Amino acid sequence: DAAATDGVRVDLDGCSGLVRVGDGEVTVRAGTRLWQLNALLAERGLALPILGSIAQQSVAGVVATGTHGSSLLHGNLGTLVRAVTLVDGRGDVVGVGPGDPRLDGVRVHLGALGILTEVSLEVEPAFGLVQTIEKVPVAAVARQVEAIGSSAEYVKIWWVPHTGDALVFRYRRCAPDLRRVSVARAERWVDTNLVHRLILPRMFRRNERHPEGVPRWNRLAARTLVKGPRTGPSTLMFATPDPARHDETEAAVPLAAGGEAFDRLVRCLDGTDVRVNFIAELRFVRGDTGWLSPASGRDTVQLGAYTALRAHRDRYFRAFWEAMRGLDARPHWGKWFDEVDLDAGYPQAGRFRALRDELDPDRVFGNDFTRRVFGS
Incomplete structure (x- = not known):
């Protein structure tokens, strides 16, 4: 707002x-x-x-x-x-x-x-970038967060809730191979225009009616994210498909607390009937000197909790922020947050x-x- x-x-x-x-x-x-x-x-x-x-x-x-x-x-x-x-x-x-x-x-x-x-x-x-994806058991991510953050110039972690693996995306610089760029552009068109504009909105409406089916849907969806190496210009590889409509909140915590924050995000869904039908995302940001920057004064993990399941959104976001207590978390200013000191x-x-x-x-x-x- x-x-x-x-x-x-x-x-x-x-x-x-x-x-x-x-x-x-x-x-x-x-x-x-x-x-x-x-x-x-x-x-x-x-x-x-x-x-x-x-x-x-x-x-x-x-x-x-x-x-x-x-x-x-x-x-x-x-x-x-x-x-x-x-x-x-x-x-x-x-x-x-x-x-x-x-x-x-x-x-x-x-x-x-x-x-x-x-x-x-x-x-x-x-410059160009080559993207590679590594599957890591979600239970092993927390203890590896800092090492993962240092493993490439550009790196991020995705986890599809209710599944057992996380995906580590790494990007290294290259001179773009025009033959491979065409493949990446074609996939992006399909992801944006078919997956995010047609398929996902329909599935999300079904999730609203049948939230008990979300874990099964997530397991199927997670399989489609694992791909071989992709090459393209930096502007294409940094970007994701224009996503289907969903809601987001995000906490910025010190790098040293990133593993604990990720583990708490995973565990905040344990023992509840809250269902989440969009990825959670862990990204890394170098510390800076901006007075109100979420990364002010410290290298930072920015942990995003996203969902398209409106009926469960408020409980999910409140559970997420409750889990971030004690980790010196700062909100992303452009996303949902309840309060800030x-x-x-x-x-x-x-x-x-x-x-x-x-x-x-x-x-x-x-x-x-x-x-x-x-x-x-």
């Missing part, structure tokens, strides 16, 4: 496109969608060094919420920001660039500081409050979400 309002909502879709290309960076209008930016960069032989799973968001949105990929060598997308231009609560145009201490406050800003109009981002020469969880929260007072003293950009997080 970060973007929800009962007032005026500003649509930045008309504020898109490249402004300039520099040495190792580009400046882009903040309403540019990631998929648009990826295409513009590819035309110039460039790419972002890290991406999340979805490319529909605007650049302004991914910066605001701490959108991330999965790598202990790369931070969230906010860490790629080298400079921003924004319109503050007084209507003044403000530039925040290299050497400005406020930049770490702007990197994950929750929409509370102003309207971003331009963003300068770090880029690098375009800002000052206890974020050492730089006071600096962010002061920056908000500076840039938006009249709370022009306030809404129910910011009042819930900041108390005003």
Whole structure:
């Protein structure tokens, strides 16, 4: 609900496109969608060094919420920001660039500081990735989490609830093989247009009527995820198919607590009739200096609990967050969460409050979400 309002909502879709290309960076209008930016960069032989799973968001949105990929060598997308231009609560145009201490406050800003109009981002020469998948018994994952996180530049873990194995996805850099790229693109089209738009919505409706059948369905679905090596451009391999409609919550915990957090997620379903018909996902994020970043000050495991079974969602999400107690968990700002203790969880929260007072003293950009997080 970060973007929800009962007032005026500003649509930045008309504020898109490249402004300039520099040495190792580009400046882009903040309403540019990631998929648009990826295409513009590819035309110039460039790419972002890290991406999340979805490319529909605007650049302004991914910066605001701490959108991330999965790598202990790369931070969230906010860490790629080298400079921003924004319109503050007084209507003044403000530039925040290299050497400005406020930049770490702007990197994950929750929409509370102003309207971003331009963003300068770090880029690098375009590269390909080879994806491999390893099946690991779910009972063995917790003790291996840190080792898995260090086993490749890009790596993530998926677990289909009610099944006995997790899947470790690893990605290594390569020069794309155009013959294999065509296979990966064809599979992506099938996954997006047939699986996620036709098959899964029908199965999810059936799950709502017959939740007792979810474990069997999950076991069947999990088998389809195991594939041989796939090769493609980084923009294709980082992304997942545009998913069928579902709900998400996500906790960011210190890397050292990642194994315990995963084990608690698995066990929170034990002995209950709660059914979950979407993957759980464990991703890794390098620590950063963003004041409100979920990875602020520490290498982080971001553990996502997802479901398309609305009847069981609330019990699942509450059980998940109850299981995260005592692990210094921080919420993903762009997903469901119930409560947050800002000052206890974020050492730089006071600096962010002061920056908000500076840039938006009249709370022009306030809404129910910011009042819930900041108390005003």
